[in-house]
Amino acid sequence: MKQQHNEAHDHAHDHNGIFGQRTELYFSLLSGVFLLIGFLIKILGADTQSVWFYLIPFFFSYGFGGYYITIEAFEKIKVGGFEIDFLMIAAAIGAAYIGSWAEGALLLFLFSLGHALENYAMIKAKKSIEALGDLTPKAALIKKNGKVEEVGVEALKINDIIVVRPNSKIAADGVIIKGNSAIDQAPITGESMPIDKTAIASTDNLPKFNAIDSAHVVYTGTINGDGSIEVLVLKLSKDSTVARLIKMVSEVETQKSPTQRMTKKFEKWYVPIVILVVIILCFAYLVVNEPFEDSLYRAITVLVAASPCALAISTPSAVLSGIARAAQKGVLIKGGKALEDLGSIRTIAFDKTGTLTEGKPKLTNMIPFQNYSKEALARLVLEVESLSNHPLARAIVKDVESQYNLVHENVASNVNAIQGKGISATYQNKTVFIGNEKLISDEGLTIAPELRSKMEGLLREGHTAMLVAHGTSVVGLISVMDVPRTTAVETLKRLKSIGIKRMVMLTGDHQNVGDAIAKQIGLTEAKGNLLPEDKVEAIKELMQRDGKIAMVGDGVNDAPAMAYSTVSVAMGAAGSDVALETADVALMSDKIEMLPFAIGLSRASKRIITQNIWISMGVVALLVPATILGLTGIGLAVVFHEGSTLVVVLNALRLLAYNEKK
Structure with a gap:
């Protein structure tokens, strides 16, 4: 049923109308203008003018105010749903029947305004997300046989090479193969600072896209900085991160929140009950001593008061505003x-x-022993580990180079990986072993008690510790760790x-x-x-x-x-x-x-949803008994009822400005 409702809703807003996407809002405002004209004519010149003179503006007000609501109500009735729009149309026709044209026009004006604002909120929310779609540039510069030509992004194929000029948008998800630049990734990731990206060393045996080091990867729609880069295309435009985001966000609406599902169930029972109560109230004159007109007036006032418009939009407007705000960040x-x-x-x-x-091991300790200095130990470790392809060795080399300001000189040789234990190599004509305790013991070397206790302490703290032996003595201890x-x-x-x-x-x-x-x-x-x-x-x-x-x-x-x-x-x-x-x-x-x-x-959204439900249910709970007992006329019922709808929508829109309190 909800699916059908959504289709009806979407269908009703497919035809943008003469003012484009804002037609519904303009129609609602025109309804208000004609309502005001009719109201002024009625007050200022009711005695001298014919009744038709002020009825004509009210007709126009009805037309503009009821246009979209009628389309929507009709779409829903076709799929078997009598919902709030139907109650509104019934109430407006009823008001006109009993001569309360001004109140009927006011009802349609305020309801259509609430509806248009809700729609505006939803369009705004969806737009801020669909703006992602505009991120993708329409064309790309492709490099073929040394020549650069412009093609539409849909023509790009996997493994094409595109040239990205400085300060222009990147047209495909891929990996940088030439050049380096600072890339503004804010449109996709929300990161405020540009990220430095460099070319990948080699494109042989490339891992899967999301396994490539992010320092070489670029996304569609992100903005290149001052450097010119060449990118190897790894995803087609329809599979790009942006395309997937848009698809997912457009499906977001279908996952109803628990509160939304609850209010939908409530409405399903509530609307038919209201219709039944209104029909019964029409015949109140048979029981109470009053004219039929009075009974009908009361019944129509109750119909207005009992329509749960504010309730219907209290949750979706808050959910969409919350999701849109999150997407911006x-x-x-x-x-x-x-x-x-x-x-x-x-x-x-x-x-x-x-x-x-960080997900990457970092060198955490370099502890020299015997008469070795820290620099000498760092030099030895750098020369030996730079011969190894092991990820741990690569991490050690990188950190030794940056922490000790060293460049390896290729003076070690004969590297040998010893499975499960470590590595051996030749350095300064002596054998070097770097590895765990077992490797050192197996080579018949002794580990001093103080070094052993240091090593055990590091292991307890979660470091991966390795002993370093040069010739016949253990000369130090190094450790690496995946740091927080x-x-x-x-x-x-x-x-x-x-x-x-x-x-x-x-x-x-x-x-x-x-x-x-x-x-x-x-x-x-x-x-x-x-x-x-x-x-x-x-x-x-x-x-x-x-x-x-x-x-x-x-x-x-x-x-x-x-x-x-x-x-x-x-x-x-x-x-x-x-x-x-x-x-x-x-x-x-x-x-x-x-x-x-x-x-x-999420908590702010939940608070606003709760506030909205209390506002909408509170107004209905007060108005219905008041109208049944004849304490309020239709004008007041309309103002309170539709006022609560506007309050609910405006309350939900506050989420678009949400910022975390520090």
Whole structure:
């Protein structure tokens, strides 16, 4: 039924009319203008003029005010739905029948204004999201056989090479193969600062798009800085991150929030009951000693008072405003359910690698021993590790170069990887071993007690520690660790301050590593040694204990656990298909600090939805008894009733200006 309602709604607004998309708003304002003219004529010259003189402006007011409502009511009746629009038309015709033309016109004017504003709010919300669609440039400069020519973006194929000039939009998702530049990614990820991007070293054996280091990846619609770059196209325009975002946001409406579903159910029963009560009230004159006209007047006044217009738009307008505000900040919230659920969360589970930590090992300690200096140890480690292709070795080389300002001189040779233990090589005519305790013991070298205790201390704190031997003696100890994100501590503090009670880390790493990082950044607890299926079990346990739970991860290896949680939040979802598909909330940038904003926005939306429901139900609860008892006339009923609709829409629009309180 709701699907049909939506189709009817969309259909009613497909024909933009003579003033384009704002036709409904202009029609509503014209209805108000003619209402005012009729009202003034009636007051100023009612005695001298014919009744038709002021009825003509009211006719026009009815025409403009009732045009869109009638189309919509008719569309819904065709699919078997008697909804609020139908009640409004009935009330306006009834008002005209009993001679209350001004009140009927006022009713249509205010209802159409509320409707037009709701529509405007929805168009504005959708526009701020669909603005993403305008991000994609229409043409691209393609490089073929050394020549550059302009083609439409739809003509681009995978593995084409496009040239992106300085300060122009990037036309496809891909990887930089030449040049470097600072790219403004704000349109996609919400990041305020441009990100430095460089060309990838080689395009041989490229991994999947979302596995490529983000320092080389560019997205459609982002803006190039001052450098000219060449990009290898890796996604067609229809599959680009922007295209997927637009598709998902346009589907967002179909995921109704719990409150929306509840109000829809309520309306389904409520509207027929109102119609029944109104019909019964028409015959009140048979019981009460009054003329038929009085009974009819009361029945029509009740019809106006009882229409739950404000209730009907209280939730959708707030949900759409909330989702639009989130999209402006690079947070994609999929539907009202996710928006409402996120605010009620008190426990958050985090994946460790890449979510709370950088996801890249960093050199954390360089401890020389015997009579070795720190610089000599750094030089030895750099020369030997630069011969290895192991990711850990690459990370060590990078950090040694930057921390100690060294450049390797290719003076080590004969590198050899020893499976599960470390590496050996020749340096200064002596053999070097870098690896774990087992490697050193197997070579018959002794480890001094003080070095052993230092190593054990580092291991307890979650570091990966390696001993370094040169010739016959152990000359030092180095350690690496996946370090926490610089923003993690602050973000967790903010989460705690907004009432998140428990923050749990789920990791495949050793329990020691988990505990060490949890302590460093202020988590409540850490669960280590977890495979993806163990994470699902952990989520189930947490849900039994705490009811609702949000899971924050990168959406790739966490997909099963995320699917099981109440609300799943994917980090750095730009470019990651899996994250966009599986998550309820996607943080487009790789910034965990957007999480408190998303939760705060969700709570603000929930507050506004609750306020709106109280306003709309409160007005109906007061007006219906007052009109049945004849305490209010139709004019007052119209003003109160439609006034509440306007208040509700304007209240929802406040969300478009939401900012997290620091």
